[in-house]
Amino acid sequence: MTKIISDNPSSLTSEKNSNTKRxxxxxxxxxxxxxxxxxxxxxxxxxxxxxxxxxSSHVLEEIQLVHSxxxxxxxxxxxRSSYWNLYSGWGLFIAILLLTxxxxxxxxxxxxxxxxxxxGVITGMISMSLLACAYFSFRFFYLPSSLLLSATFVxxxxxxVRLRCR
Numbered sequence: 001m002t003k004i005i006s007d008n009p010s011s012l013t014s015e016k017n018s019n020t021k022r023x024x025x026x027x028x029x030x031x032x033x034x035x036x037x038x039x040x041x042x043x044x045x046x047x048x049x050x051x052x053x054x055x056s057s058h059v060l061e062e063i064q065l066v067h068s069x070x071x072x073x074x075x076x077x078x079x080r081s082s083y084w085n086l087y088s089g090w091g092l093f094i095a096i097l098l099l100t101x102x103x104x105x106x107x108x109x110x111x112x113x114x115x116x117x118x119x120g121v122i123t124g125m126i127s128m129s130l131l132a133c134a135y136f137s138f139r140f141f142y143l144p145s146s147l148l149l150s151a152t153f154v155x156x157x158x159x160x161v162r163l164r165c166r
Contacts, residue, residue, distance in 0.1 A: 030116065033159035034109035034123060040152040041102035045095055047145060054091050101126070105156075112163060120163030127156035 056062045069084040076086070105126070112119045134149035 028162070030112050030119075030159040030162040031109045033155050033162070034105055034112060034119075037152050037156040037159065038102045038105035038109070040148060040155070041098055041105065044145065044148050044152070045098040045102065047148070048091070048098060049095050052091065053088055112159075116163040116166040120160050120166075123156050123163060124160040127153050127160055130156060 055066050057066075066084070069087060070082055073080055073082050075081075105123075108119060108122060130149050130153040134146050134153055137149055138146035
């Protein structure tokens with residue numbers, strides 16, 4: 001095979017600027033990957049909130065348990081409360097944290113172009129926490145949530161790798 005090398009400098013420049021390079025797809029962009037992760041976290045939040053008040057009313061024992069949680073009062077950090085207040089309040093607290101994470105990821109994606117390595121550190125930490133959440137969701141809660149968190153982990157980890165390699 002014969003390789004033709006041109007002595008014309010302008011032809012070398014045009015080869016560099018030609019469209020023969022493979023264009024990177026939308027999902028290979030760290031910005032896009034972070035934004036997709038943000039959207040998946042919004043879906044996780046919506047899924048979490050569809051279960052509110054996170055109880056079942058199909059079985060008598062479950063109904064009795066909820067009534068017991070509401071009936072048992074105690075002092076918690078100097079305030080009168082019930083197990084139901086802690087349970088439902090914690091669920092709402094988690095929803096706010098998930099939504100805050102989604103919004104933060106969306107805004108963080110804007111910084112990926114300016115400080116890719118630093119953003120990569122942050123997305124790396126978040127992706128590792130999502131892996132832990134996926135495990136706990138699988139272990140203690142529901143498979144759909146675990147799968148969604150796992151997918152978000154993988155996508156955000158891909159963004160992290162791309163950002164840290166820049």
